[in-house]
Amino acid sequence: MTVRNGLLVWPHAKFSDGRLVVADGTWLEVIRPWTQPGARRWEHGKGWRPFVPTWFHLGTMQREIDRIHALPFPSMAKQERADAFARTLAIIPDVVRALVARFPSNHLRFVWAAARGGAYFLQLLEDHPVLALLIAERRRFGIRTPVRDLVERKRHHVLGLFGFPSTPRCARVLQRLPPSALTVRLLRALSSACHQESVIDALADLPRITRPGLALLMDPLVRAWLTPDCLIDAASALTLPDVQDLHERLTHFATEPPIPLRSVAALHWFLAYTDDCAARRITLSTTTLLAPPLVPGIETPELRIMPLRTTGELLRETLLLQHCAITHEQEARLGKRFFYAIHAPGLRATLSIKRTKKGLVISDLRGRNNKRVPNHIWKAMREWMATTTDDRSSDWTSPRRSRIVVP
Numbered sequence: 373m374t375v376r377n378g379l380l381v382w383p384h385a386k387f388s389d390g391r392l393v394v395a396d397g398t399w400l401e402v403i404r405p406w407t408q409p410g411a412r413r414w415e416h417g418k419g420w421r422p423f424v425p426t427w428f429h430l431g432t433m434q435r436e437i438d439r440i441h442a443l444p445f446p447s448m449a450k451q452e453r454a455d456a457f458a459r460t461l462a463i464i465p466d467v468v469r470a471l472v473a474r475f476p477s478n479h480l481r482f483v484w485a486a487a488r489g490g491a492y493f494l495q496l497l498e499d500h501p502v503l504a505l506l507i508a509e510r511r512r513f514g515i516r517t518p519v520r521d522l523v524e525r526k527r528h529h530v531l532g533l534f535g536f537p538s539t540p541r542c543a544r545v546l547q548r549l550p551p552s553a554l555t556v557r558l559l560r561a562l563s564s565a566c567h568q569e570s571v572i573d574a575l576a577d578l579p580r581i582t583r584p585g586l587a588l589l590m591d592p593l594v595r596a597w598l599t600p601d602c603l604i605d606a607a608s609a610l611t612l613p614d615v616q617d618l619h620e621r622l623t624h625f626a627t628e629p630p631i632p633l634r635s636v637a638a639l640h641w642f643l644a645y646t647d648d649c650a651a652r653r654i655t656l657s658t659t660t661l662l663a664p665p666l667v668p669g670i671e672t673p674e675l676r677i678m679p680l681r682t683t684g685e686l687l688r689e690t691l692l693l694q695h696c697a698i699t700h701e702q703e704a705r706l707g708k709r710f711f712y713a714i715h716a717p718g719l720r721a722t723l724s725i726k727r728t729k730k731g732l733v734i735s736d737l738r739g740r741n742n743k744r745v746p747n748h749i750w751k752a753m754r755e756w757m758a759t760t761t762d763d764r765s766s767d768w769t770s771p772r773r774s775r776i777v778v779p
Contacts, residue, residue, distance in 0.1 A: 383449055385456040392460045401425060406463050409484035428480040430464075430473050433457045471497040474551040481508040485519050492523035500543075501551040502559065503527055506534045509556050535563035537572075545572055549581045558583050565590045578604055587615040593622050596630040598639070605636045621646045631691045641694050648699075659684060663707030666732065675752055676715035677723065680704075689713055689722055693740045697722055709735065714749065721745045723753065 383396040390407035393400065398416040403425060413423040440446050440454040461469065464483055471494065472482040485508040486493050496504040506513065507522050513534050515522075522530055531546070532538025546566075561583075565571045571589045577600055578585055585607025588594050594615065598606060610618070621643070633639050665679035680686045683701055689711065690698040703709040707727065714721040719739065726735035737753065739745050 383453070385449075385453040387456040387459040390463065392456060394456070403428065403460075403480070405460055405480065405483050406465075406487050409487050411480070424480060426477075429477065430461065430469055430479050433461060437461075467494065468497075475501070475505065475554060476552060477555065478505065478509060484508070489519040489523045493519060496523060500527060500547050501554055502546040502549050503530055503543075505554050505556070506530070506559060510534075512556055534559075536566050542566055542572060545575050548575075553580065553582050555583075558586065561586060561590070570595070574600070574603060578607055580608060582607060584610045584612050584615050587612060591615070591619055593630075594619055597622055597633055599632050599634045602633050602635055602639060606639060609636050618643070631688055633691075638694060642691055645690070645698075660705065662686065662701075662704045663710070665710050665712075666727075669712060670756060674717065675756075676713075677756060678713045678715070680711040680713060685713075686711055693720060693722055693738070695722065695738055695740075695742050697724065700724070714745075716749060716752075719745065719749065721749065 384394070386393045390404055392403040392405065394403075395401070400414045401411065401423075402413075403411040405428075411423055411425060412420050413425075414420050434457075437454045437457050440450045443450070446454070468483060468486045472479050472486070475482065482497070482504065485504070486497065489496075489507070493504065493507065496507065507519055507530070510517065510519075510522065515533060517533075522533075528538050528540050528543040531543055536542055536546070546562075562581075565586060566575075568590075574589045574595070575581060585603075588598065588603060588607055588610070595603065618639075633642060660683040662681055662683065665681070669677040669679045671678070680689055683698075683705075686701060686704060687698050690696070697711055700709050700711075703726075704711060709727070710725045710732075712723040712725070714723055714737075721737060721739045723734065724736040725732050734753065734757075737745055737750065
């Protein structure tokens with residue numbers, strides 16, 4: 373404690389004999405960061421107990437030193453705090469501080485493990501951050517083996533102790549994880565996820581692993597809807613609540629087979645579309661039948677015109693081509709509008725046919741992202757309509773009399 377003019381002054385901070393002492397009123401903490409690593413805390417009414425201070429962060433302590441030194445007239449307590457922190461950081465070797473500063477938390481555990489593990493642990497800090505964090509926080513995983521013994525074992529054997537697959541490939545994949553993304557909570561989830569071979573394959577392709585990225589990989593439904601390129605981009609673009617929200621939406625709107633969303637832009641389009649459905653109070657069931665098409669489709673080597681018969685097929689077509697066909701779902705159920713999927717060499721489009729007082733007319737013909745379709749597709753549609761008029765339906769108007777609206 374500090375005594376000035378016969379009065380106790382709080383807070384108190386001091387570094388001496390390799391110990392950082394921090395106190396404030398009813399508690400006192402003594403931390404040995406490097407020599408004889410350890411920490412104890414005393415509280416009024418509880419006495420002494422071992423503990424690990426969560427506030428011990430190299431970056432935070434350095435920023436506190438800089439902040440106090442920048443003050444024009446710092447108080448004595450603040451000056452003592454800055455001096456104590458500066459001397460604490462100075463006792464830790466520069467190479468250790470540089471390696472530990474890359475991690476977001478658990479700095480004191482890393483420093484203690486470096487003091488006990490020596491050069492072997494420094495090597496892990498540099499080229500295998502996951503193993504370094506696991507060994508530093510080994511007690512939280514129920515491991516009591518000393519640091520010195522763990523760092524001398526083979527790396528994939530150490531991973532096996534912590535619940536990861538004990539394979540060299542798993543050790544190589546986890547070696548790519550950046551220190552800035554690592555937390556104990558992340559590694560706990562990762563230890564179970566890595567037992568799925570598909571997750572290991574995806575982890576090998578991701579340039580950076582985050583908790584949202586891991587949540588994407590661990591969710592089979594979400595993983596089935598995202599292409600590998602989209603998964604890589606989404607892992608860095610989405611937050612964890614975004615991934616949970618995406619899972620709920622896909623559970624409600626899922627179609628079989630899954631629709632491959634090929635980019636983050638397509639993913640955001642899907643999220644915006646489902647928001648629009650919620651705003652319009654549109655409740656979709658992918659098994660709902662649409663009105664039977666009045667005319668059948670055709671299938672030739674050059675052109676396929678396939679009627680969409682359920683809400684799920686219409687939703688799939690909408691998401692695949694990223695247009696607004698699904699917003700006419702009610703008309704399609706009532707038989708006021710009919711949709712067809714157009715498959716041509718190098719082209720995908722959606723045809724909308726509307727029932728009017730004068731008969732059936734082409735309402736719209738659009739490609740991906742509402743792009744115009746080539747003239748030869750329009751010509752093929754006219755020929756198909758003419759053939760259908762002659763052979764199949766008296767309710768179908770002739771293409772000469774039909775209102776063909778060119779987008």
